Amino acid sequence: MKSKMQMIESILKGKNIKLTKQRKAIMEIFLNYDEHFKPEEVYDLVRNQGIGLATVYRTIEILKIHDIIEEITIGKDRYYELKLFSEKALHIHFTCKKCNRIYDYDKTEMVLDLIRLRNFVEKEYHVDVEDMKIMMKGICEKCRR
Amino acid sequence: MKSKMQMIESILKGKNIKLTKQRKAIMEIFLNYDEHFKPEEVYDLVRNQGIGLATVYRTIEILKIHDIIEEITIGKDRYYELKLFSEKALHIHFTCKKCNRIYDYDKTEMVLDLIRLRNFVEKEYHVDVEDMKIMMKGICEKCRR
DNA sequence: CTTGATGCAAAGGATTTGCACAAAT
């Protein structure tokens, strides 16, 4: 059985994309921590390996285009997180207005609503929906008390 | 009965925000066309009145903070559109991957699903949801044929 | 009058790009 890393590698190989040590290092960040990162944050984690910021941006772009990671924008910040293999394939991003923490919610109960929503849109507007993002903003449990 | 413009004016008056001719001109863009605009696009529509780009940015910020317009980010672009008074209070933004057109969908049937989703999140995670955005990406009807 | 707003140009921050060199296939 192939590891996730190997699966990503074979996806990229099929597209003439070379597997450099820089790209592997960056991919590992997303695979090992199932979290969101800003480009700068990824850079901080790999710069000790002599990897430049431009390479981080270029690699993120590649991973995004091939749907391995996804981009979420919150206010003025852009984050990236693993999309492929993520158990929380369809999840909701919640940002707290007070503490600015970002939470990912992914209960199955919601996924059903989301799928229904997608099906409705596809039928009603005759489109193919390939991707959806739900962002909520409000006050989190900790900040409410 | 107050016009929408008058209502916005009274909201802003209560906050020590002066009603300059520049701000009125920019507010009218959002009121008259119920569409999304980039800052530059708003600027193009008001620059003939001698309004500077910085003022457009500053006014957009004010309108956003007071929930008169809302921000949506699609890829690398940031758009703003009327939020207050908008019949399509809760709507879905759909972007076509091929033609890059942006559509707003707002059938009531979906709104119910969205409200249920919000209620679920609030109960399950003990948060207050004040705002939500749904972005979908895919292929639109025109580009499918 | 007094305070807050404007326009301009300059500054800032994030992202992209050109290019000579290096590494993967």
Add this chain to the structure above:
DNA sequence: ATTTGTGCAAATCCTTTGCATCAAG
């Protein structure tokens, strides 16, 4: 060998800010 990727620094793009001046309340 060829092709593609990398690091660096410079360039670009979007957005914000400082400041002298102007206008709203």
